[in-house]
Amino acid sequence: MSTTSYSEENYLKVIYHLSQKSSGAVQTNTIAENIGTKPASVTDMLKKLADKRLIDYVKYQGVSLTEKGQLTAIGIVRKHRLWEVFLVDKLKLKWDEVHEIAEELEHINSDLLVERLDEYLGRPKTDPHGDSIPDKDGKFHAVNLTKLNELSAGNTGMIVGVSEHSSAYLKHLEKLGLTLGKEIQVVEVVEFDGSVELILEDKKVNISRDVAKHILVNEEF
């Protein structure tokens, strides 16, 4: 089992996330945008990852992860999310402060470390943004999420995740009081602009469609 560099791991993780987001092969340019490199650099790396049997790559046709590539990627995602839990639960960082740091921590390779960290944190199932943490074998335990903007008037739910992790977005939610675990009820989804009017802790809050669509709720009824 050859070793993977930080850079290779970042590529695998991005390819993994992009494959989740939409079906079919992942495109070179999309990877470049997400990693912050040029397409030419991506092509170089894709060849290397293909040589290592971490991805299936057909020139001009995009890529997908092999079994081995996917397991590697999920392992990194697991570490990223466990470290985020540590940073928020134990070190009391805010949910918008942890991503960058976890981006580094996720590359530290030690099965013993990850196992003990998981145990120490109480084997959490989700990270501070509500994302599911895969277990040691790379299995996710299904959770059913609905986007807030897809609820109908009258529906109630608890905020269990967000699908956008930028600091700007998270800080905005924080200010609105829309944090994980909060109960909300939809008053109206405005047809004109898609904005959502909701009740949060007995107060009315109005959020734009763009804000609403990245809030994931556990629909209650």
Add this chain to the structure above:
Amino acid sequence: MSTTSYSEENYLKVIYHLSQKSSGAVQTNTIAENIGTKPASVTDMLKKLADKRLIDYVKYQGVSLTEKGQLTAIGIVRKHRLWEVFLVDKLKLKWDEVHEIAEELEHINSDLLVERLDEYLGRPKTDPHGDSIPDKDGKFHAVNLTKLNELSAGNTGMIVGVSEHSSAYLKHLEKLGLTLGKEIQVVEVVEFDGSVELILEDKKVNISRDVAKHILVNEEF
């Protein structure tokens, strides 16, 4: 304040440790041995570190850290030791299992992270091997240590550190029961081979000079 790469940081740290160990300039070959590279590579790096004003370097005359270089090095030592405390105290790794991992963790750059970690750990003054942890400003709080082999018959002390960190050595001490915090009393320092006969928890233990000289005790009387 330009950024330092992992590799540069490892060099700075090694130069720092070597300057502590013996006075005078640190030699190229010694650095190479300690980092595990060839002297030619060290020369390359020394030029770079000198350009960045992190070391004073005169061709053929060895190097020493500048103020800036020393502060950087101490910052890395601080992180290394804090993470070791975390790994042992919180994650329950053994003292011979943490060095490699801390070698990676020490490079993660976030003042907020280090501050919170320090706070979370209760601002420890020493790491799991008894080494002093510098404070945020790079200051060490002096502790007076004596090498076990320098004690005289009848002297008593508490084990507060070790000056050798190899897994083999630490495992050996563990087996003998010679771990941090243990009280010992010297029965005799054998003149013939320098081995030390001591009492540990009411039992007699004999250790070689080589083992004894890396055990640091807080002499009691």
Add this chain to the structure above:
DNA sequence: TTTTATTGTTAGGTAAATCTAAAAATAATT
């Protein structure tokens, strides 16, 4: 179905960190 636009690849280069082999400086021994 050409033409145009988009997407992806190749060719050739750079910077960081390493290496080997050869040369130069310094230190230690006759």
Add this chain to the structure above:
DNA sequence: AATTATTTTTAGATTTACCTAACAATAAAA
């Protein structure tokens, strides 16, 4: 002081992960 040994540096390569500019393939539009 001359010779030998050790230490250090230089010269020239290599590998990884990038880049720009030019070209090729595919997709979209006319």
